[in-house]
Amino acid sequence: MLTLYSFGPGANSLKPLLTLYEKQLDFTPRFLDPRQFEQHADWYKAINPRGQVPALDHDSNIVTESTVICEYLEDVFPDALTSDGAPLRPADPYQVAQMRVWTKWVDEYFCWCVSTIGWAFGIRDIARQMSDQEFEDHLKNVPIPEQQVKWRRARDGFPQDILDEEFRKVRVSVERLEQTLSRQDYLLEGGYSLADICNFAIANGMNREGGYFADFVNPTDTPGLIAWLQRINERPAVQRMFAQSRSEFSRPQAATQSA
Amino acid sequence: MLTLYSFGPGANSLKPLLTLYEKQLDFTPRFLDPRQFEQHADWYKAINPRGQVPALDHDSNIVTESTVICEYLEDVFPDALTSDGAPLRPADPYQVAQMRVWTKWVDEYFCWCVSTIGWAFGIRDIARQMSDQEFEDHLKNVPIPEQQVKWRRARDGFPQDILDEEFRKVRVSVERLEQTLSRQDYLLEGGYSLADICNFAIANGMNREGGYFADFVNPTDTPGLIAWLQRINERPAVQRMFAQSRSEFSRPQAATQSA
Numbered sequence: 001m002l003t004l005y006s007f008g009p010g011a012n013s014l015k016p017l018l019t020l021y022e023k024q025l026d027f028t029p030r031f032l033d034p035r036q037f038e039q040h041a042d043w044y045k046a047i048n049p050r051g052q053v054p055a056l057d058h059d060s061n062i063v064t065e066s067t068v069i070c071e072y073l074e075d076v077f078p079d080a081l082t083s084d085g086a087p088l089r090p091a092d093p094y095q096v097a098q099m100r101v102w103t104k105w106v107d108e109y110f111c112w113c114v115s116t117i118g119w120a121f122g123i124r125d126i127a128r129q130m131s132d133q134e135f136e137d138h139l140k141n142v143p144i145p146e147q148q149v150k151w152r153r154a155r156d157g158f159p160q161d162i163l164d165e166e167f168r169k170v171r172v173s174v175e176r177l178e179q180t181l182s183r184q185d186y187l188l189e190g191g192y193s194l195a196d197i198c199n200f201a202i203a204n205g206m207n208r209e210g211g212y213f214a215d216f217v218n219p220t221d222t223p224g225l226i227a228w229l230q231r232i233n234e235r236p237a238v239q240r241m242f243a244q245s246r247s248e249f250s251r252p253q254a255a256t257q258s259a
Numbered sequence: 260m261l262t263l264y265s266f267g268p269g270a271n272s273l274k275p276l277l278t279l280y281e282k283q284l285d286f287t288p289r290f291l292d293p294r295q296f297e298q299h300a301d302w303y304k305a306i307n308p309r310g311q312v313p314a315l316d317h318d319s320n321i322v323t324e325s326t327v328i329c330e331y332l333e334d335v336f337p338d339a340l341t342s343d344g345a346p347l348r349p350a351d352p353y354q355v356a357q358m359r360v361w362t363k364w365v366d367e368y369f370c371w372c373v374s375t376i377g378w379a380f381g382i383r384d385i386a387r388q389m390s391d392q393e394f395e396d397h398l399k400n401v402p403i404p405e406q407q408v409k410w411r412r413a414r415d416g417f418p419q420d421i422l423d424e425e426f427r428k429v430r431v432s433v434e435r436l437e438q439t440l441s442r443q444d445y446l447l448e449g450g451y452s453l454a455d456i457c458n459f460a461i462a463n464g465m466n467r468e469g470g471y472f473a474d475f476v477n478p479t480d481t482p483g484l485i486a487w488l489q490r491i492n493e494r495p496a497v498q499r500m501f502a503q504s505r506s507e508f509s510r511p512q513a514a515t516q517s518a
Contacts, residue, residue, distance in 0.1 A: 093334035
């Protein structure tokens, strides 16, 4: 039995969610509502004491960390292939190493700069809807000190020098993706893999007009990246993921905003 | 043919170096001298454009990122076992996931706080031995902007609030290790693995009297961690690694100081 706890098809939550859809595995999606702070509720911290999504429950074994969950699913279900009849992790170890350089880069660099901007402008509204007392009560339920700092900054406003630095990193990230995607269809020469899924989780929607990142990701400046986003969005598993998540989860905006 | 480019048996360089010794693989160690900035020399940036060690050359395929190299060696040489007759990555996927949570944590948290303290007090001397002109000339050879910032801070002095925060994270890290190592011999219940190697790479030497971390790591506060460090230091592969590195590398201090 597989149950995935997540915020739905956006950011880190998207990585294992899409992996499950791509591998055509039966699983129960369990969407938490970040606007209700369900990830910090006691029932969920009994599953993941760090109070973070996603988490996978596989026959009562709990696996955490989005990228680790994706590789775990490849380890446990190597014969569960995509609709193209392919695995999500290449057979060749050198290609696997390249894949891991990409997924590691998402976790250590790309995800953080995009996420900070999301916290500064998206989570801000959640953080500011509370009274001072509600906010302080809420912070007590956040188990990770660094997350407490982010909540406080989201409410008070992030310092401008931090925002400038994070936007610089977003630009570096986008340029790095474009450099590869201007010359090949997927991040690995061999084709679609977890490297794409983990980067797509962060990059999808960055080209939205009027969004924070439209000056960085658009058809003029990053045609390769735009074509790659479209290519992935057209995949049957991706379309199934978005359609089923919408029907099962009544708050799609909340699901795609949280990092 | 395997060639490992590294700074020797310390910090991130230690991870693949010890993995090669544990797996009893034939390889050529190629030690770079951080005091001569060899990692930023053109000949090395032709191997790793990021100008960072370690990097593995396997039959002319270059693999970078210390943790990625360790898993790569398991992928390519699954039958190369330790002197205990064991692999460094468990057979059970759930244990592998736990291993990856540990190695990811080293790369995203533990390594950074320890490394920043090392930069603030260790690299400082290297950065200050140069004239202003030499320093600026050197910075031009550093390809990663974040590394340039670290070099500048090492020379100018790190802001105290950054140092306080990093020391806090060191304490959190040490407590996390002790929590596990006070009840079991290795980080995974199943025994010695890449989880231990990657954490040992950062933790080894933290208990040195008079060092920056002796107040955190010592027999009174962290008996489990101390016993684990000793247990690993007694392993034949570890002793061979230190002895051979000393004989092949004429600057052992330089090799263990750099992060």
